[in-house]
Amino acid sequence: MEIAKSLQQTPSSYIREILAAASDKNVISLAGGLPDEKTFPIDLMKPTLETLSEMPEVFQYGATAGYTPLLNFLTDYFQLPDTHIAMACTGSQQGLDLIARAYVNPGDKVVMEAPSYLGAMQVFGLVQADIVTVPQTEFGPDIEALRTVFYEQSPKMFYAVPDFHNPTGVCWSLETRKQVAALCEQYNVALIEDAPYRELRFSGEAIPLVSDFCPQHSIVLRSFSKIASPGLRVGIVSGKRSYLEPLIKIKQGADLHSSVPMQALLLGLLKHDNFDYHIDTIRTLYKSRYETLYSELQDKLPEGCEIKPVDGGMFVWVTLPSCDTFKLAKELLKDGVAVVPSPVFYPQPEAAKAALRLNFTNATPTELAEAVSRLASGLAKAI
Ligand SMILES: Cc1ncc(COP(=O)(O)O)c(C=O)c1O
Incomplete structure (x- = not known):
């Protein structure tokens, strides 16, 4: 059966591909937008x-x-x-x-x-x-x-x-x-x-x-x-x-x-009386993970890569000297770190400025530090 024209115009999701590859246990994923499941307030749901x-x-x-x-x-x-x-x-x-x-x-x-x-x-x-x-x-x-x-x-x-x-x-x-x-x-x-x-x-x-x-x-x-x-x-x-x-x-x-x-x-x-406290706890946890990621990036990113501090959320955006970010993301995956290349976030991907999205909420501080080392050495080779 022929699929609808509207769907024929939708490109297959690259992010699905990258997320699938990122589930390999040798890969540290900064690609998804997942909250840390250890933070889910299941105890507060029990009553x-x-x-x-x-x-x-x-x-x-x-x-x-x-x-x-x-x-x-x-x-x-x-x-x-x-x-x-x-x-x-x-x-x-x-x-x-x-x-x-x-x-x-x-x-x-x-x-x-x-x-x-x-x-x-x-x-x-x-x-x-x-x-x-x-x-x-x-x-x-x-x-x-x-x-x-x-x-x-x-x-x-x-x-x-x-x-x-x-x-x-x-x-x-x-x-x-x-x-x-x-x-x-x-x-x-x-x-x-x-x-x-x-x-x-x-x-x-x-x-x-x-x-x-x-x-x-x-x-x-x-x-x-x-x-x-x-x-x-x-x-x-x-x-x-x-x-x-x-x-x-x-x-x-x-x-x-x-x-x-x-x-x-x-x-x-x-x-629940403790729900506000729960939100404070995740804010504190994610802030500390963000600070780890940000300082590791500041220390290790090669020249020409730029990051801007954020005051919340789940992502850091790394801008890069002009390059093929799809190719770069695939190479980085081989080096054991998953990230999302900027063109997927543009309706006209060819107009995208070279950048990568990094998530900091779903990896531990040790993983974040290791991911940045892998990222930095991959970038040093590529740009
Ligand atoms: C900007 C934005 N809007 C909406 C959603 C979807 O959220 P929900 O889980 O509430 O459907 C997301 C999920 O990551 C998001 O980043």
């Missing part, structure tokens, strides 16, 4: 897991928008405006898919920073969006480039990861957030704010969401994959009612609703 066995109602079909007690709790927890509603999805990735299917016609323009999250490029690619990119600076998207794209191309939406971006780790400044929100309002562009790394801040206070400055022009995606467990597959989409209702309609056709027992489990976890 709810026991209670669930006495709640047959959560094993029944449920409401498409989600488990009402969880949605009520989160409306408060995220301090959603009165005009907004929340919907539970099967991971925030499903939220993204529903947004694309509900709003994007083939050829509609969707703006993203370049580089950008691979999963978003896949989702928008499948609905045949015309993906337009703007360059990213250390403060967030290049505002003048964004203004020009909004003015000249009238895009439908701007997809963004303002907190500890995947793949670069950049966290947008407050000023940039306000400017982007003002542009979205001025040019009537919907902001899709994807915030899975927001809670993984290493120091200081959270910066307001971009959506806080344009609440009527935005949809926010939240994930519990990085602070609880990705296997729960619970994410939350929120926005004004008229933005959310079409998503609920699409979700009904997609999977009726997300798993109610998993939503009830997440609710128990969020209400």
